[in-house]
Amino acid sequence: MTNELQDILDFAHQLAWQAGKITLRYFQSDLLVDRKADDSPVTIADREAEAFLRAALSERYPDHAILGEEEGLTGVATSSYRWILDPIDGTKSFIRGVPLYGVMMALLREHEPVLGVVNMPATGEIVYAARGAGCWWNGRPCRVSSVSSLRESLVVATIAHGYEQYGKDAALARILNACGLFRTWGDCYGHLLVATGRAEVALDPIMNIWDNAALLPILEEAGGTFTDWQGVATIERGDGISTNGLVLDELMEVIG
Structure with missing residues (x-):
């Protein structure tokens, strides 16, 4: 730097x-x-x-x-x-x-x-x-956690319902079925939980650039990922997912 x-x-x-x-x-x-x-x-x-x-x-x-x-x-x-x-x-x-x-x-x-x-x-x-x-x-x-499977993961989200209006309701249902624990500690705090090793996944079905621009460097420097719902590292797609990196591939398979 x-x-x-x-x-x-x-x-x-x-x-x-x-x-x-x-x-x-x-x-x-x-x-x-x-x-x-x-x-x-x-x-x-x-x-x-x-x-x-x-x-x-x-x-x-x-x-x-x-x-x-x-x-x-x-x-x-x-x-x-x-x-x-x-x-x-x-x-x-x-x-x-x-x-x-x-x-x-x-x-x-x-x-x-x-x-x-x-x-x-x-x-x-x-x-x-x-x-x-x-x-x-x-x-x-601070670093992300070392948890390597969704079954052992804590997933947090800004909202718990309404995903159907973004075409993500089926994906959310599969995530909830696959993860170990789900809580709605959302907005930026949920993503910070991932960056500091206290959760493995944070979900946001809709975001503006001022909601997510700070999160990408924070998550990546902590050893994790900030991506869209397709797994692309970007702040331009209008949604976002933070992970510890270790569960990203499995999560993307579940999302489909």
């Missing part, structure tokens, strides 16, 4: 931690919840956290583009570097006072994710990675 990328990772780690503190000011409070055009919820915490991240990144890296869930694309659209921001991944959990939400930051270089940071403010966990630097969990190296 270059010194430049290490410096950027250090800065992103600091920003994600500070943005998390902004969200905690509103967590488990009487929040006003607005609805966006797609009917998904948004709060002042989402907006303030993203505004903070944008301002800090624009000041430090004025030649970088920034794409965020709440404010869209700003900056130099043709830049080789593009930040991807999700100020609160898991807003539905956040507004219910559930601590499984995260602040997500990723950096793309020439369209490839090279850095990811996910801060879980309410649980006190932060996981971060950059190409060639390994994956780190609260300051210590």
Whole structure:
């Protein structure tokens, strides 16, 4: 890893931690919840956290583009570097006072994710990675688990039903039949469970780029995989699966 990328990772780690503190000011409070055009919820915490991240990144890296869930694309659209921001991944959990939400930051270089940071403010966990630097969990190296079969695996998912609208209901049924344990510890937290060796598979039938851009470098640097539902390592397909790598082939066979 270059010194430049290490410096950027250090800065992103600091920003994600500070943005998390902004969200905690509103967590488990009487929040006003607005609805966006797609009917998904948004709060002042989402907006303030993203505004903070944008301002800090624009000041430090004025030649970088920034794409965020709440404010869209700003900056130099043709830049080789593009930040991807999700100020609160898991807003539905956040507004219910559930601590499984995260602040997500990723950096793309020439369209490839090279850095990811996910801060879980309410649980006190932060996981971060950059190409060639390994994956780190609260300051210590972390790795995926050594479980090698689905029958021994813990599978987690963001949602437990509704897969039929994405054409994935039959695949989910086969996965649940094949795995050892299934839980709905979802959104970014489920994927971090895989990166830190506490689960083997995390499923998301639908994702936006701000939901998954940080996950690919985190999972790969932890020794695992982040792919679409066809097993391709990408953030462009609108869905996502994290695995420890050892069960990926079996999982793809089950998905069919």
